[in-house]
Amino acid sequence: MPRPLPRARLRSTAAVFTTLTALTATSLVTGPSVAGPFSAAPCALERTDAHHSEGLDTWNAAYPRPTRALDAVMIFLSFPDSAPLTTPAELTADHFPATSRYFAQASYGRFALRPHPLRHWIRMPRPSTAYAIQRDWTASHRAAYLRDALASADGQVDFSRYDVVYFVADPHAPGVDSDATKVVNLEAPLRADGADIRRVVTVFENHPPDRLVLAHETGHVFDLPDLYHRPTDGKGDWDTHVGDWDLMGSQFGRAPDLFGWHKWKLGWLEERQVVCVPGGEPTRLTLESLSAGPDVPVTGAAGAPVFGSGRGTKLAVVRTGPDSVLAFEARGAVGNDRSACRQGVLVYRVRSGAESGGGPVQVIDAHPRTEACWENSVYPALADAPVDVGERFTVPGENVRVEVEGRTPSGAWTVKISPLR
Structure with missing residues (x-):
């Protein structure tokens, strides 16, 4: 359904950080396991009766699945x-x-x-x-x-x-x-x-x-839900849930590629491209930019364009409850996200029991005190949501920490995810 065109608003640029602390880009913490043979299945939420449920353990056969022409x-x-x-x-x-x-x-x-x-x-x-x-x-x-x-x-x-x-x-x-x-x-x-x-x-x-x-x-x-919030009085911000970060939130978004969770649901990610992070111990993994594929170049560590395989790990998931997860994916200014305001590792919650339009996905802002791209973002408060290289972010209320340690020569992001005891 069409959305009202967002208007430019003056934005605060105060750099006050609460849950985010700086790291050096080369800092490493010894001890975490390296993501490898973990199965994605334990993190596949069950589909519920909610309209356009974000559960993906089974496909709703009432909808055509876009895995063919x-x-x-x-x-x-x-x-x-x-x-x-x-x-x-x-x-x-x-x-x-x-x-x-x-x-x-x-x-x-x-x-x-x-x-x-x-x-x-x-x-x-x-x-x-x-x-x-x-x-x-x-x-x-x-x-x-x-x-x-x-x-x-x-x-x-x-x-x-x-x-x-x-x-x-x-x-x-x-x-x-x-x-x-x-x-x-x-x-x-x-x-x-x-x-x-x-x-x-x-x-x-x-x-x-x-x-x-x-x-x-x-x-x-294709059974994807509306991710925007429609104000009851028709006034106010529609984009408080996901901002620019998924087409199902706003067709005006600067980074409108579909979330990795949606790509997994639609059958575009293979199970080996999804890592279900086990509880209780840190896990280090390499996340390929979500929008990068065989024909979409990313910027490598040396600044030159590199064509990725498109077959690497795209999504990391931490199970947080019977019908909820935290998802982690790398968003770079390539492909459908080429106009992204900021790059880094995006963190969001998914709830399989929430109805379309009822906040089934919520982006978590790693920079809650700042905004970005206020002149053309649909919701500047979330435009700088990703965790950048050299930053550590503890997800509020979830006791999970993510650290972005660096970039590989191919442009992928090295990440450590730590479910805290």
């Missing part, structure tokens, strides 16, 4: 009360190839989203104003829109050929609300061409649209 049809809907001012080709270019490119990079090439846009408008039977389109749509108006859209398109589209359906409304029609874009999940699926349609992406974007908005909505098609 998936085909998406784009259907362009016009209305009797408005003549379109754009063409389907122009609206397609608003979203593709950017959306496919985003997923190709996020999945390390393991997933391809193949768009199949129609080249013409399909006329809806009623004026745009008849559907009362808005962000919090009534069920009756939404159902009427979907029924009319499906009936109008069915003679020209073989829905059995597609895994994802985008209904794109004429952005200049008077009844179209650009704040209403969302995924509609259907308890009783629609039926067309012998296929059950269980969810539809209804697109009501301006032209040009919000950046990466279609990628965000497509994430819901």
Whole structure:
């Protein structure tokens, strides 16, 4: 669902640290085990009944899993009360190839989203104003829109050929609300061409649209939750949970690559790329930048670009409860994160029992007294959240410490994680 565009605000830059203390970049603490044969399975939270649960021990078969090429049809809907001012080709270019490119990079090439846009408008039977389109749509108006859209398109589209359906409304029609874009999940699926349609992406974007908005909505098609906090009065910050750090938090984020937890859930990380840190003893490991892959260079220790394998360790996890973990991943200014405000090891909590929009993921700020990139971050308070080289951070309330000891010649991050007694 589209998000309000963040506004620039004046930010404090006071450098007061509480849980963060400086280390020299070359300091080492002897004794920790080196991550190797640890199984990731003990840290795989169980999927719950929560909408878009962050549990990943099993896959919800009601959703297509993006571990293969998936085909998406784009259907362009016009209305009797408005003549379109754009063409389907122009609206397609608003979203593709950017959306496919985003997923190709996020999945390390393991997933391809193949768009199949129609080249013409399909006329809806009623004026745009008849559907009362808005962000919090009534069920009756939404159902009427979907029924009319499906009936109008069915003679020209073989829905059995597609895994994802985008209904794109004429952005200049008077009844179209650009704040209403969302995924509609259907308890009783629609039926067309012998296929059950269980969810539809209804697109009501301006032209040009919000950046990466279609990628965000497509994430819901793959069972990913909203990570933003929606204020009850509609005012205030939406981005207090994860800031810039995941597309499902904000399509405007400076570092919108999906969290490593989401990549594990979607099947883009192999189990050997996830380390479940055992309790009771420190563990030293090397984390490859999350966005780095075979075709995405990172900056090595000598300052030169280096192409990583994309197959190294991407995610470290500490189990903290029956339905909760702490996750650690290295975020660098590469790939989908190329505009990241700060680099380092990002720490966040995951709760499998929390609903979409209810804070299932919360980034933990390693620099709680400072902010960064206030001019274009969606939430500057979290823009400098990662732990940088030479820093030690104890996670509040969890009794777990992370130390970032340095960088390898290939640009990976050497890290020590210590569950404290």
